[in-house]
Amino acid sequence: MIYLLGILIGSRYYADIKILLRALFLSTPIAFFIINRFYNRRGIHTDILLPVMLGISLLLAGWLNVNTSGFLKMRSEHSKIAGIESLEANCKITGEIAEKKRSIQTEVTLIEYNEKMLLYIDKKIGLGSVRIGDTIKCRIMPKKISNQPGSSFDYARYMERKGIFCTSYVKSNDVTIKKLKKPTLRERIMLVREWYIKSLTKDNDSQESGILVSLTIGDKSHINSDTRDSFSKAGTMHLMAVSGLHVSFIYAFVSALFSFLGRGKKGRIMKLIVSSLFIWCYTALVGFSPSITRASVMATLYEISSITERDGSGLNSLSLSALIITLISPQSLFDLGFQLSFSAILSIIFVYPGLNNMMYSEKWPLKYIWNIITVH
Incomplete structure (x- = not known):
């Protein structure tokens, strides 16, 4: 929590990196010295000074991370x-390629400027002519992204947090494409995602295939506005977003599939390896969204706790997953998906037990219905 507070402070106030490093290198050794010297002796050192120094170290670490x-x-x-x-400019395609009504939309990185932008290419170029990792040489006219008139959603700020400030449109005859030769690991993952989407939508233009893509990997670009409105009015739009529930289904399926490995230590280790492989491959496929990453970390920690024969703490697992996510990407703390996902799990940990005990019943139908009501 203190580490996250450091990220919040650092997101508002910039501090010199050298000063933060010096302060961190001063407070952390003091904390470890107290642990080493006074761990078995209760006193002012362990009760007051140690928590203060650890808190300062975590605060500085979060501040330093978001500033760098x-x-x-x-x-x-x-x-x-x-x-x-x-x-x-030479624009390398680094994001998903989506077909719009009159153009092809994709996220690109301008190689000479090392800056991302949203690029719209004339649809005449053909959707299959460009792939993730390709480099497009073209003349662009950058325009700052702005909010839609009358909209309460700050779209410009949302894109800023993704590092995208501008957009541009180019005609098909002004484009020269240099095909990708050696894809990076990230590009390989995105190409697999692209292949999966195309395999579902290639010979099927119906909305069913678009809905299936959205349900499985959260890509809503293949469903039209009418279908979106229908789901929104029915109150089921949340089904179109990938969440920890998807990881739970995968984990439950893999656990049942490999249950023949038994409950022995070797069997549990094998199940950990297999389930982690499936879970993290799926997490990579959907782009390491905060909610999916949180669920994957917690599922992996649960399997590890079963091997070490220790009772897993939901709060500790949740805290560790938040730490891992924000260590890698501190700006994830400001992602709405991160906030909703962690808030939901915190409410299940702290609020659900009290609500569940409000109406205790031995009859399984009532108990089952009440459990569903309290979770939702």
Whole structure:
């Protein structure tokens, strides 16, 4: 919690990296010295000084992490291309390729400027002519992303937090494509995702295939606005977002499939390896969204606790997953999916037991119905 507080402070106030490092290198050794010297002796050192020094170290670590991540520079005023009217650029496709009504939309990185932008390409170029990892040479006219008139959603800030400040449109005859030769690991994962989507939608233009894509990996770009409105009015739009429930299904399926391995230690280790492989491959496929990553970490920790024969603490697992996610990507703390996912699990840990005990019944139908009501 203190580490997350450090991220919150660092997201508002920039501090010199050298000062933060010096303070961290001072407070952390003091904390370890107290642990080593006074661990078995209760006193002012362990009761007051140790928690204070550990708290300061965690606060500084969070502050340092978010300051070095470049989060404070994720503002359109820091854009290198926003003030340029027109420029020739080599744009590497780094995001999903989505077909729109009159264009093809994708996220690209301008190699010369090391900056991301949202690029719309004339649909005449053909959806199959570009793939993730390809480099497009074209002339772009960057325009700052702005909010829709009358909309309460701050779309511009949402894109800023993804490091995208500008958008541009290019005609098909102004584009030169250089095909990808050696994809990176990230590009390979995204190409597998692209292949999966195409395998479902290639010979089927119906909305059923788009819904299936959305239900399995959370990509809603293949369903039209009418279908979205129907799900929204029915109150089932949340089904279109990937969540920890997807990981639970995969974990339950794999556990049942490999139950023949038995409850012995070797069998549990094998099940840990297999289930982790399936879970983390799926997590990579959906793009390591915070809710999925949180569930994957907790599922993995649960399997590890079963091998070590220790009772797993839901709160400890949740805290560790939050720490891992924010260590890698401190800006994830401000992601709505992160906040909703962790808030939901915290409410299950702290609120659900009290609500569940409000109406205790030995009759399984009533007990089952009440459990469903309290969880939701």
